Amino acid sequence: LGSLRLLKSSGTAALDRVRTGRIRTMPVGPASFTLATSACARSGSNGAVFDAIRETEPLAYLELGDLHYANIGVNDPGRFRAALDQVLTAPGQAALYRSTSTVYVWDDHDYAANDGDATSPSRPAAESVYRAWVPHHPLVSDGDTGPIGQSFVAGRVRVVMTDTRSQ
Numbered sequence: 001l002g003s004l005r006l007l008k009s010s011g012t013a014a015l016d017r018v019r020t021g022r023i024r025t026m027p028v029g030p031a032s033f034t035l036a037t038s039a040c041a042r043s044g045s046n047g048a049v050f051d052a053i054r055e056t057e058p059l060a061y062l063e064l065g066d067l068h069y070a071n072i073g074v075n076d077p078g079r080f081r082a083a084l085d086q087v088l089t090a091p092g093q094a095a096l097y098r099s100t101s102t103v104y105v106w107d108d109h110d111y112a113a114n115d116g117d118a119t120s121p122s123r124p125a126a127e128s129v130y131r132a133w134v135p136h137h138p139l140v141s142d143g144d145t146g147p148i149g150q151s152f153v154a155g156r157v158r159v160v161m162t163d164t165r166s167q
Contacts, residue, residue, distance in 0.1 A: 024059065024101065031155035033059035036100075039107065041093070043068040043086055050092035054099050059154055061100050062161070065107025072122050073113030080122075080129040083110070104134055105148060105161040118166055127166065 027033065036058035038049070053061060070083035087093055096102075112120035120126075127145050130136075137150040140163075147163035 026059070026152065026154045029155060033154060035060050035062060035154070035157075035159070037062040037064055039064040040066040041068070041087070043070055043083065044090045045087075046090045046092040048092070050090075050096045054096045058100050060159075061096060061102045062159070063102060063104040064161075065105060065110065065165070067104060067106070067110045069109040071109050071113045072125070073116065073120065075121050075123075075125045077125040077129050080125050081133065084129070084133055102135070103137065103150070103152065103159070103161055105150070105163055106130070107165055111165045116165065120166075123166055 034056055036053045036056060038053065038061075041047070068083045068087050070079065070086075072079045072083065088097065106126070108114055108116050111126050112122040116122065124145070127148070130148055131139075131144070136148065137152045139147065140149040141147050147167045149161060149163040149167075151158055151160045153159075
């Protein structure tokens with residue numbers, strides 16, 4: 001499969017036949033599969049751990065927070081987009097994200113400044129960028145704001161990702 005990418009210089013989309021990915025659907029009923037989890041990656045990390053996770057061929061990779069350590073404490077969507085760009089362009093992480101479904105919920109460093117909570121000035125930017133940039137299952141909140149908690153079913157397993165940071 002080729003993937004569509006935006007050419008930054010021209011602002012147009014082009015088919016990228018170099019970087020490819022695959023799509024797998026969640027099983028229904030009894031099934032055997034692997035779910036991989038991790039948290040707390042250095043910003044832009046290219047650690048071998050991402051290759052090790054990819055090599056297990058998980059059905060899904062659950063990123064449980066601190067995807068980056070940008071510690072953004074201001075309402076600036078551009079800074080959140082830049083932090084995600086840094087993560088998504090790190091070769092090891094990019095290869096993992098192209099190879100498996102990823103479900104992501106934030107923690108403090110990737111939502112706000114260290115130990116940020118619902119009162120963080122970064123909350124509006126973090127929420128808007130997450131909803132616009134991060135593929136996700138239906139969120140528990142239908143509006144433009146609210147928790148990014150979500151759940152999905154794989155086989156006979158319900159996975160619940162709670163947003164304990166922004167709430």
